[in-house]
Each structure stands twice: as C-alpha cells, then as structure tokens.
Amino acid sequence: MTVLDRLIRDLARLPGLGKKSAARIAYHLLAADQAFCDNLADEVAQLKSRIRPCTVCHNYCEAEICPVCADPSRDQGLICVVEQSQDIFTMEATGEYKGLYHVLRGVLSPLDSVGPEQLTIAELIERAGKPGVREVIIATNPTLEGDTTGLYITKLLSGASCRVSRLALGLPVGGDLEYTDKLTLARSFRNRTSLS
Ligand SMILES: [Zn+2]
Numbered sequence: 001m002t003v004l005d006r007l008i009r010d011l012a013r014l015p016g017l018g019k020k021s022a023a024r025i026a027y028h029l030l031a032a033d034q035a036f037c038d039n040l041a042d043e044v045a046q047l048k049s050r051i052r053p054c055t056v057c058h059n060y061c062e063a064e065i066c067p068v069c070a071d072p073s074r075d076q077g078l079i080c081v082v083e084q085s086q087d088i089f090t091m092e093a094t095g096e097y098k099g100l101y102h103v104l105r106g107v108l109s110p111l112d113s114v115g116p117e118q119l120t121i122a123e124l125i126e127r128a129g130k131p132g133v134r135e136v137i138i139a140t141n142p143t144l145e146g147d148t149t150g151l152y153i154t155k156l157l158s159g160a161s162c163r164v165s166r167l168a169l170g171l172p173v174g175g176d177l178e179y180t181d182k183l184t185l186a187r188s189f190r191n192r193t194s195l196s
Helices: 003-011 019-031 034-050 085-094 121-128 144-156 182-190
Strands: 075-082 099-103 135-138 163-166
Touching (some): 003 019, 085 182, 135 144, 144 163
Parallel strands (some): 075 099, 135 163
C-alpha cells in the first residue's frame, strides 16, 4: 500500500466522506504546495495535545478557560446548553446570543449506554445553582434523544431559582442545529419557550 492509498483509506473514515471524496482530497493535496501540506499535517498532529475542554463550560479551547467564558461582556446570567462544542460555533454565527454556554458532550442515549454520568449534566446543575444565573436555555437538537435530555435537565432544575427554556420554534423536528440556517436559529432564540 502506498502512502497515497493509506491517506485515501484514512480520509474515507472521516464523517461525510466516502472513498470518492477521500480520493479527491488526497489527489488535491498531492498537487498542493508543500507548505500547505506541512501546515495541515502539523495542525492535525497538534490537535489532541493542544485542544482541551474549558474548565467552566466544556467548550474546546487552547487555554484553561475558553474565550466565551473569559469575556466579561457576555451576559453571565444566561447559560445555553448545547450537545457539542461545534454547536457553539453555529450559535455564535447568528450573532443573536450574548450569554454563556454549557457543552453536554452528547445526549442521553440508553441504547448507546450514555447515561447522565457520561455527560456534563452534574456540572451544569452546579453552575445553574450559582447566584446570578437567571435562565438556562436548552438548545439540544430536536431529536428524541435531544428532547429527552432537555426534559431530564428541566426536571433536575425544577427546584432551582433560574428559569428554564427550550430552543424549539422554527427548528425542523429531527434536524440538526448544525444544519439550521442563521436566521431560523436567531428566530428560535427570540421565540424560545419557557419550560419552568
Ligand atoms: Zn468556557
């Protein structure tokens, strides 16, 4: 197996890439500058050692605390709960939301043996109980698992002093936050429904 074959094989394991797209990328790299390939290889090599979860919200970052948590101009009374770090990227692109985030690192899924202990739910409940937190906005994907996780969190927060709301309106059922357009997402933020 040549290095080209091995690269195609490995790229084809990435989400959304089949063998054909993997081959297209590999041949593109073969024709690209050496500097571009070196940079890419370096970024991939450093990814696992340099990037780690923020100690507050579990968003991926290079420092101990992510740029959102470290920004004093963000509204410290709002916590938007998302499934994955990349959902923050989608949310930030709307420019609509100025509060903080909390990354669950997945959703409850008994079939895949994902229970509350595998997620950052305990940390969220602790954060939500701190003085000054006015609202927890559940922004899990509108799937069965996303809704179940949202309801579970709402139940745990029923005794807390903060309000709980759900980002739902306008989001297609069974859809992914990642594929929702900016305007729809911005509207679903403004029209979020109260759960508590
Ligand atoms: Zn953070």
